[in-house]
Amino acid sequence: MPMKSLSFLATLSLLALTLQLAFAADPSPVQDFCVGVNTPANGVFVNGKFCKDPKLATVEDFFFTGLDRQRVATNALGTSVTPVFAGNLPGLNTQGIAFARVDYAINGLIPPHTHPRASEFLIVQEGTLLAGFVSSDQDGNRLFSKTLNKGDLIVFPVGLIHFHINVGRVPAVAFTAFNSQNPGLITIANTVFGSNPPINPNVLAKAFQLNPRLVMDLQNRF
Template identity: 60%
Template sequence: MAASYILLLSALLALAASPAMAGDPSALQDFCVADNTSDVFVNGLACKDPKLVKVEDFFFSGLDKPRNTTNKVGSNVTLVNVNRIPGLNTLGISMARVDFAPYGLNPPHIHPRATEILTVLEGSLYVGFVTSNPDNKLFTKMLTKGDVFVFPQGLIHFQFNHGTKNAVALAALSSQNPGLITIANAVFGSKPAISDDVLAKAFQVDEKTVHRIQAQF
């Protein structure tokens, strides 16, 4: 009995001492530049032979250029992840430029694999996120140039340009491939479509309303 107690106590102490995994796994070497031609499937991307690595594998240019925001939501996200900078592979970070037209919206979405920290470079933004069930508490803030806001991993969040001028923000994310699920697109634009009666009951509306919304996606 005493031996079992000691084993249980040791296991609990080991769990308490082990660090929490809050992002991508740590790298075990200086770098693992992504080999986009490899047929090997791993959790991430296979490594290029270090002898073939070039300085361009760690470089991306053009994030200073404004993006086209003439779309339905009035925003454009330029994601700089491992697909654009192969040298990000295994390093657990990425970034994005977000351009907003006046009253443009980066619609409610989640990043399943990353926390996001956003800095406003130009203009002003109304931003917010919603906590998980059952509380679903909304945290919002008006941001202006130089302000910084954090969106916790996996929570629904958004950014809205509340002004009459263009706005620009720069976001950093705690994954080389944070993932993106835009809520409206996923729910109303899935392929094949989610059943009308499921959506009608979930949103407490009639099926005609569901059809009208689905037609937008």
């Protein structure tokens, strides 16, 4: 085959690979379902889970109950998250989606964080939330924020830092949905100040323009 043809084919192959990486997402299933199980019996390993023999699947594999029940938000931030992921709803495996209920005490906060593999819907069921996200450095780190009431919805683009806080006078409830079965979670404060082992305080002091003693105090807190 002529060298020019080989070069052209190589270029096409590289372009195809680049496009595949650029539009990467959870793989599309090639069968009706792949119910996740924790043992390899009668199954194969897909997306981090062993798949149950489809003939043994039941409706219970696709069913979750209790999202109507109020949770007590007792953590330090005043929130409680009830996840509905492939780990506790096996039928979600390979479906490319996940879900959660969030309960907020008064002033309850979901702190700034990102989901590296998913965009997110947040819809308010009860109460009033202030929610927002920040665009990337390339876009000038613009803040997009909105006060949300019952029935309101906001979208957090994939990978961007976002937050939500109860600004009402009563407890609040919201539901979130993700376009990945494993969206990932990077909580900014935990990552920066709670890394193991800790980041050199002088690095963080210079990055945040803070006194190193204050940085070490924040590291002790996280």
